[in-house]
Amino acid sequence: MPELHQLLTASDPAPVRVLREDGASDILLTADHAGRLIPSALGDLGVPPAELQRHIAWDIGIAGVTERLSELLDATAVLQSYSRLVIDCNRHPSWDSAVPAISEYTVIPGNRTLTEADKTARVEAVFTPYHDRIRDLLDARAHRRTVLIAMHSFTPSFKGESRAMQVGVLYDKDARLANILLDLLRQEGDLVVGDNAPYALGDHTDYSVPTHGHRRGLAHVEIEIRQDLIADPEGQTGWARRLARLFTAADAALRAA
Numbered sequence: 001m002p003e004l005h006q007l008l009t010a011s012d013p014a015p016v017r018v019l020r021e022d023g024a025s026d027i028l029l030t031a032d033h034a035g036r037l038i039p040s041a042l043g044d045l046g047v048p049p050a051e052l053q054r055h056i057a058w059d060i061g062i063a064g065v066t067e068r069l070s071e072l073l074d075a076t077a078v079l080q081s082y083s084r085l086v087i088d089c090n091r092h093p094s095w096d097s098a099v100p101a102i103s104e105y106t107v108i109p110g111n112r113t114l115t116e117a118d119k120t121a122r123v124e125a126v127f128t129p130y131h132d133r134i135r136d137l138l139d140a141r142a143h144r145r146t147v148l149i150a151m152h153s154f155t156p157s158f159k160g161e162s163r164a165m166q167v168g169v170l171y172d173k174d175a176r177l178a179n180i181l182l183d184l185l186r187q188e189g190d191l192v193v194g195d196n197a198p199y200a201l202g203d204h205t206d207y208s209v210p211t212h213g214h215r216r217g218l219a220h221v222e223i224e225i226r227q228d229l230i231a232d233p234e235g236q237t238g239w240a241r242r243l244a245r246l247f248t249a250a251d252a253a254l255r256a257a
Contacts, residue, residue: 007042016133018137019076021076021137022076025073026144026146027075028075028078028147028149029078030078030148031150032080032090032208034058034062034081035080035082036053036058037082038082038085039086045086045111047106047110055153055227056106062151064230064237065225067079068240069247073247073248076137078130085103087126089126090206099122147219147251148209149220150208152223152225154226155226165193165194166192167193168195168197169181169193169223169224170199173214174214174220176219176254180250201222223243225239
């Protein structure tokens with residue numbers, strides 16, 4: 001693969017979408033894996049089209065949920081547009097998992113022989129603008145209260161392991177908001193709720209929440225929704241309405257704590 005110093009061209013979409021920059025809500029939403037675009041210069045990374053529809057390329061359904069949540073809450077939302085196969089914006093760029101050569105069982109030919117210049121081009125084109133935008137928005141809100149909620153979705157089955165839970169609440173050093181949301185989700189009565197599952201959040205596995213939440217001292221949480229529940233607009237709308245109600249209640253409880 002040739003060295004690419006200016007990866008995105010004028011015909012490539014911007015790497016970041018910001019919704020309701022001046023939203024009234026204290027909640028700020030992020031979606032690291034909202035999109036599955038690939039820069040035109042990278043072709044299809046050698047990956048079959050059907051594989052690029054799968055969870056290895058993006059968090060299926062999370063863009064629609066986040067867009068609807070932003071509207072319902074009048075909350076600022078920051079969504080990343082490019083596939084996690086180009087660069088994973090929830091991994092430190094120095095980690096091997098940031099640009100995977102294999103994702104689950106799928107080989108990613110376009111990621112197997114990258115030079116340092118190739119990797120740097122992806123960081124500069126996609127990763128840095130996305131995280132700079134979050135940082136700038138949080139800096140601009142430094143005078144006001146902010147609650148950071150990172151939106152993700154997970155596959156119902158990973159490497160043969162079935163996930164029965166519908167939603168997971170992820171946290172690490174600060175469990176204030178997580179504990180409130182876990183209680184509220186369990187009280188719904190129709191959900192199997194993961195407590196730091198299907199993944200555990202931490203400094204060595206995640207980038208966004210540790211960087212923008214924990215290090216700033218913001219109340220924060222990462223939400224994971226099972227992808228089959230939000231694969232269509234009806235599911236996305238239903239979950240956005242449910243989470244808007246629960247996030248509002250959780251934020252009120254957090255204020256009162």
